[in-house]
Structure formats: C-alpha cells, structure tokens
Amino acid sequence: MGDYALYQAIKVFKPVSEEQLEFQKGDVLQISVQSPFSTSPSRRPGWLFAYNRRTRNVGYVPVEGVKLLGSEVGKTIHHPSACGVEVSDTKIDGDSKFPEHKLEDVFFLTPILCKHCRDYIWGQGHVGVKCKEIEMDRQKLLLLSTATAALCATLGVYLSKRRQRKNEERRMKRTMWSRKWLQRRQGRGTLALLNTELRTEDPDAYKNFLRLDPSQFTILLSLVEDDIKKQDTFMRECISAEHKLNVTLRFLATGETFRSLMYSTRIHESTISKFVPEVCASIYRHLRKKYLAVPTTAEGWCKIAKEYEERWNFPHCIGALDGRHISFSAPISSGSYYHNYKGTNSIILLGLVDAQYKFTYVNVGVNGRVSDGGVFSASMLSKKIRDGSLALPEPQCLPGRTSKVPYVIVADEAFPLLPNVMKPFPQRVLSYENRIFNYRLSRARRLVECGFGILANRWRILLNKIHLSPDKAELITLTCVVLHNFLATENVKYTEGVYDTDFNNTDTLNQIAQQQHNQQSYGLQTITPVAAKEQMTVEVVWPM
Numbered sequence: 446m447g448d449y450a451l452y453q454a455i456k457v458f459k460p461v462s463e464e465q466l467e468f469q470k471g472d473v474l475q476i477s478v479q480s481p482f483s484t485s486p487s488r489r490p491g492w493l494f495a496y497n498r499r500t501r502n503v504g505y506v507p508v509e510g511v512k513l514l515g516s517e518v519g520k521t522i523h524h525p526s527a528c529g530v531e532v533s534d535t536k537i538d539g540d541s542k543f544p545e546h547k548l549e550d551v552f553f554l555t556p557i558l559c560k561h562c563r564d565y566i567w568g569q570g571h572v573g574v575k576c577k578e579i580e581m582d583r584q585k586l587l588l589l590s591t592a593t594a595a596l597c598a599t600l601g602v603y604l605s606k607r608r609q610r611k612n613e614e615r616r617m618k619r620t621m622w623s624r625k626w627l628q629r630r631q632g633r634g635t636l637a638l639l640n641t642e643l644r645t646e647d648p649d650a651y652k653n654f655l656r657l658d659p660s661q662f663t664i665l666l667s668l669v670e671d672d673i674k675k676q677d678t679f680m681r682e683c684i685s686a687e688h689k690l691n692v693t694l695r696f697l698a699t700g701e702t703f704r705s706l707m708y709s710t711r712i713h714e715s716t717i718s719k720f721v722p723e724v725c726a727s728i729y730r731h732l733r734k735k736y737l738a739v740p741t742t743a744e745g746w747c748k749i750a751k752e753y754e755e756r757w758n759f760p761h762c763i764g765a766l767d768g769r770h771i772s773f774s775a776p777i778s779s780g781s782y783y784h785n786y787k788g789t790n791s792i793i794l795l796g797l798v799d800a801q802y803k804f805t806y807v808n809v810g811v812n813g814r815v816s817d818g819g820v821f822s823a824s825m826l827s828k829k830i831r832d833g834s835l836a837l838p839e840p841q842c843l844p845g846r847t848s849k850v851p852y853v854i855v856a857d858e859a860f861p862l863l864p865n866v867m868k869p870f871p872q873r874v875l876s877y878e879n880r881i882f883n884y885r886l887s888r889a890r891r892l893v894e895c896g897f898g899i900l901a902n903r904w905r906i907l908l909n910k911i912h913l914s915p916d917k918a919e920l921i922t923l924t925c926v927v928l929h930n931f932l933a934t935e936n937v938k939y940t941e942g943v944y945d946t947d948f949n950n951t952d953t954l955n956q957i958a959q960q961q962h963n964q965q966s967y968g969l970q971t972i973t974p975v976a977a978k979e980q981m982t983v984e985v986v987w988p989m
Contacts, residue, residue, distance in 0.1 A: 450476045452495065452511035466495055466504025473498045474511055634711040635695075636688055655694045656903055656928075661935055665728070666690055672727040673720065684712060684720070692717060693724040697925055700909035722917055725924040733923075736930040739806050739826075743838040750838075750852055752800035757889045759855070760843055764797040764805055765893035766856040766866070768817035769901075771809075773911040773918040783915070785813030792915060794922055795820045797854065798896040802940050803930045810919045817859045830854075830865050837865060855890045899940055900929045 452474040460467050468474065474495040492505045631637075643651040644659055652658045657665065666687060673690070675683035692710055695701070696717075703714040703721075710717075740746050746763045753762040775783040775790035783790040791813035797806040808824045821827050829835040840849040853867040862868050869883040901907040904925040911918045932939045 451514040452476060452493075452506075453514050454506075454510060455512050456510050458506065458510045460504065464505055466497055466502055466506050467500070468497050468506065468510070469499075472500075473514070474506060635709045636691055636711075639691060640687070654698075655691065656698045657694065657932065658936070661932065662690070662694075664935075665931075668731040669724065669727040672730075673724050684716065688712070689720050689724050693721050693728075696721055697725075697904045697906050697921065697928070700906040700911075702912070722920060725920050729920065729924050729927055732927040732931050736934060737804060737807065737927050739835075741836055743836055746836070746852060747838050749799045749805070753889060756800050757892070759885050759889035761841070761850055761852045762855055762889050763837070763852050764799055764854050765890045765896075766795070766797050766821065766854050766860065767890070767893040767897070768820055768859075769794045769796070769897045770813055771907060771911065771918060771922050772909075773913065773915065776914070782814065783812045789813070789910075792918060792922070793817070793820050794897075794926075795824060796893060796896065796926075797826065798893040800892065801933060802892060802896040802899055803933045804896065804900075804926050807923070807926050809922045809926075810915070817857075818861060821856075821860055830863060835865075855886050857890060900925060903929065903932070903939075 454468045454470055454472040454474060457470055458466075458468050466474075474497055476493055476495045491508050493508060493511075494503065495506045495511075496503050639651065639654060643654060648658060655662060669690065670686045674686040677683050688710075692706060692712060695710075696703075696706060701709075703717045706712070706717055707714040740749070749763050750761055754760045770785055770787065770789070770791035771794055772789050772791045773783075779790075783792065785791050792809065793811045793813060793815065795808040795811075795817065796804050799805050806826055808820060808826070811820045811823075826835075830837075838852050840851040842849050851864055853865050855867050858868055858871075860866060860868055867886060869886050870879045875883065906921060907925055911921060913921070
C-alpha cells in the first residue's frame with residue numbers, strides 16, 4: 446500500500462540549479478511519500494521531491510509554492526526494469542477524488558527503484574489493467590547514455606594500458622649493453638678473415654666472397670663512406686664504414702638472413718637490419734647517374750644498335766625488354782595484391798638490356814599480379830616511346846636496302862606491337878621468311894634473359910625470398926642492378942662464360958630450311974591469313 450499526495454502550484458517557480466523542478470501556476474504536482482526520491486523535511490527542510498504531470502519532469506520544489514489537493518491510495522502491480530527484473534508499482538483503487546476525471550481515465554506515473562540493477566524507471570498504469578508500457582525520463586535517459594559512454598571510454602583506456610603493461614612485462618629485459626661474444630669482434634669472425642687474409646693472400650677468394658675485387662671495393666667505399674660512417678663515443682666504438690659495406694655486399698651476394706650474418710660477423714642482427722638499407726640507398730644514389738642512365742641522344746642509341754648488329758646480327762636494335770618476378774614476403778594486410786601466377790608474392794623488375802648485358806632502363810615495384818605488358822604500358826619508357834620524346838634516331842635504310850626502318854626494342858609476345866617495339870610473328874602459321882625473322886629476334890631478345898640470369902646469379906638475394914617490406918625489397922633490387930652495371934663496366938670478365946653460344950647461324954638456318962622443305966613435300970603448307978606477309982622478306986617486316 447502506498448499514499449500519493451497531489452499538490453497544485455500557486456505561483457511560478459524558476460529553478461536555480463539542475464536538481465530543482467520548474468513549474469507554472471496551476472500545474473499539478475505528484476509526490477510519493479514512500480518513493481525513494483522523496484525527501485523528508487528533516488533531510489531537506491522546506492523542499493519536496495515532486496513530479497510535474499504537465500512537463501513530465503522531476504525535481505525539488507519549495508513548500509511555499511504549492512498547496513495540497515488530495516491523495517491517492519494504490520495497490521501493487523509489476524513492471525519490468527532495465528535489467529528485466531519485475532519491480533513494484535501501484536495502481537489506483539477506490540473512488541477518484543478528482544471529479545474532472547473518470548475512473549477509467551486516471552493514469553499515474555511514479556518512480557520505481559530496481560533492487561537488482563539499481564536503475565530508476567517510470568511506470569505508467571491503468572485502472573484494473575496490468576501496465577504494458579515503460580517510459581524512462583528523457584533527461585535521465587540522456588544522463589544514462591552519457592554515463593555509459595564515459596564508462597566505456599574509461600574502460601577502454603584502462604584495458605589498453607593494462608595490455609600495454611602486460612606486453613612490457615613480457616618483453617625481455619635488457620641485462621647487458623651487448624653480448625660478450627659480440628664484443629670480441631675485433632680480430633675474429635669473417636670480417637677479420639676477409640680483410641686480413643683474403644684481401645692480401647687470395648684476391649680470387651676475396652672477389653668470390655664480395656663479388657668485387659679489392660680495387661673495386663675501394664672505389665665503392667670511397668663513394669659511400671661519408672654517408673654511412675658514424676662517430677665513436679665514450680660509451681662505445683661505432684661499426685666502421687668498411688665493415689658495414691662488407692656485410693651489405695655479403696648479404697646481397699648470398700641472401701643470408703640477418704641472424705646468420707650475426708653469427709659470422711659478430712654484429713647483432715638488429716644492427717645489421719638498420720644499416721643494410723642505409724648502405725643500399727647510398728650505393729644506389731651514387732651509382733645510378735653514371736651506371737644506370739637511359740641514353741638521352743640519338744648517338745647513344747646508335748652506339749647500342751651498332752653493338753647489337755655486330756654481335757647478334759640484328760640491325761637497328763636498341764635493347765631487349767622483358768620482366769622478372771622478385772619474390773618477397775608480402776605484408777599480412779596485402780591479401781592477394783602481390784600474388785602472381787606462379788603462386789608466390791612478388792614485385793616485378795622490368796628491364797631493358799643492351800648488347801653488353803647491362804641495364805639501360807629498369808622499372809621496379811609493380812605488384813606481381815600485373816603482366817609484363819601491363820607494367821610496360823604504365824611505365825615511363827612506354828610513354829616516352831608513344832609521344833616521341835625518347836630521342837631515338839630517325840628511321841634509316843638497312844644495308845643494301847632502300848626502304849627506311851625505325852630503331853626498335855625487341856620483346857616477346859606479352860608486349861604490345863608498336864613502331865619502336867618489335868615482337869615475333871604468331872606461331873600459328875609461319876612462312877620461311879617469318880620463321881627466320883623470329884629466330885633472329887629471339888636470338889637478340891635472349892640478351893635480356895641472360896642479363897637477368899647474370900644479375901641473379903651474381904647477387905643471389907634475388908634468387909631467394911626477400912623477407913623484408915616491399916619498399917626495402919625494391920631498394921635491394923635497384924642496388925643489385927646498379928652494382929651489376931658497375932661491375933660489367935669496370936670489369937670486362939664480369940660476364941665471361943655467359944655469352945649466348947647455343948645458336949649456330951648455319952646449323953639453325955639449315956634446320957629451318959629443311960623443316961620448310963618437309964612441310965611443303967607432305968602437302969601441309971597452310972595459307973597465311975594475310976597474303977601480303979608471305980611475300981615479305983626478313984628485312985622488310987618492320988612495322989611502319
């Protein structure tokens with residue numbers, strides 16, 4: 446059982462604090478004496494906690510601003526709270542003391558406290574009917590939402606700091622500046638063997654170890670020393686620029702892991718992982734302008750074309766073009782972005798090679814999903830060829846011919862056919878002249894494959910999977926390319942033993958002629974789709 450007193454406002458009241466209730470003259474205020482919101486005069490003299498039926502707000506009101514109208518007596522019914530537990534409320538039972546309302550129209554709204562979740566709700570009931578609607582006070586709902594958001598934010602910060610603290614506790618505490626066996630680097634390990642014995646006693650072994658002879662190493666060290674050297678301090682001696690270059694060249698030459706190099710050089714793997722990219726960047730920056738430069742004049746392209754004609758019997762060729770996949774460990778978040786048709790993750794090295802197996806142009810970094818032709822179409826080389834800004838020589842006549850032929854780059858079937866990009870005839874139906882042309886073009890194009898082979902076998906990091914980020918894998922690839930050109934220029938013997946000697950001109954041409962004769966003898970000659978091409982000779986099949 447519970448009593449509810451009804452009051453009527455006799456004047457206007459403007460609150461001066463958030464806990465006070467605003468009302469106008471004539472407003473009906475409801476006060477539940479047994480409600481947990483109610484406050485006796487002993488606790489707050491002169492104030493009552495009331496509910497304004499007009500505004501549906503609650504708060505404290507001054508006693509002198511209201512007058513008593515009557516009371517209501519109720520019986521207990523049940524309402525669900527925020528936590529789902531039913532709590533008690535009352536409904537009207539008996540005669541209404543307000544003649545302006547009928548008995549079935551009288552509603553009431555009273556605050557209820559859930560003993561389980563300690564949450565206040567507002568229950569609204571009807572005479573003789575179980576309450577079906579629960580409406581929370583809007584201000585209280587807003588306050589609850591704000592409090593919940595603040596609690597969640599605080600809890601998130603707490604959990605984050607707790608996780609960070611646990612990670613720090615799991616971390617191995619550093620008990621020493623450096624391991625004792627690493628501190629005994631001086632005079633021990635492969636670096637001491639390299640610089641004290643191999644350099645003076647066995648230059649060939651020194652060259653096999655670093656891929657450079659002592660004189661070439663000295664030249665390279667003089668270029669990068671200022672960029673990679675550090676200053677000694679009172680706490681420790683720095684790693685010399687010579688040792689950094691030794692370790693970097695050994696890493697590129699073998700593809701060993703940083704941990705494997707740590708045990709052989711007595712330099713910690715974390716230190717190696719920091720200075721190897723720095724040394725590679727310095728090498729590429731100092732060598733690329735001289736040893737990896739696209740010819741900017743027609744004379745430079747003509748020099749390459751002359752070497753191709755003299756050595757490989759293919760006139761007006763300014764380079765062989767192809768692509769190679771460089772395998773590496775792709776980031777976890779990359780998905781299938783770097784996944785290629787071989788089932789591995791890679792970036793693509795697109796290279797243009799001259800008659801000396803040296804790269805005149807490279808494009809590195811495109812994801813392995815893209816084809817060689819797609820990489821070329823998006824490259825700067827393709828753009829310059831299409832807009833005519835590559836400074837190529839003007840078309841000239843071949844020896845003993847009157848028609849002018851442009852200078853071209855030879856490529857395989859994956860690349861587009863352009864006025865300055867030559868690809869072989871399709872293999873469907875070939876005439877005798879077309880087969881000879883394909884043989885000559887393939888012989889010239891094999892230089893780029895040989896160039897890739899020399900590059901990867903000299904710098905075997907490119908044969909293994911590079912366990913570094915895409916940016917570092919790209920930097921390492923570019924460094925290997927400029928070192929390849931540097932050694933091919935400074936050392937003539939660098940490419941010895943890799944010349945393309947598989948083709949014998951006389952034997953191959955005789956084989957083609959014999960196959961053509963057999964094909965005609967057995968009546969298997971097929972008419973080509975384009976009749977005009979059957980009359981073309983090998984000298985006049987260039988696209989005009």
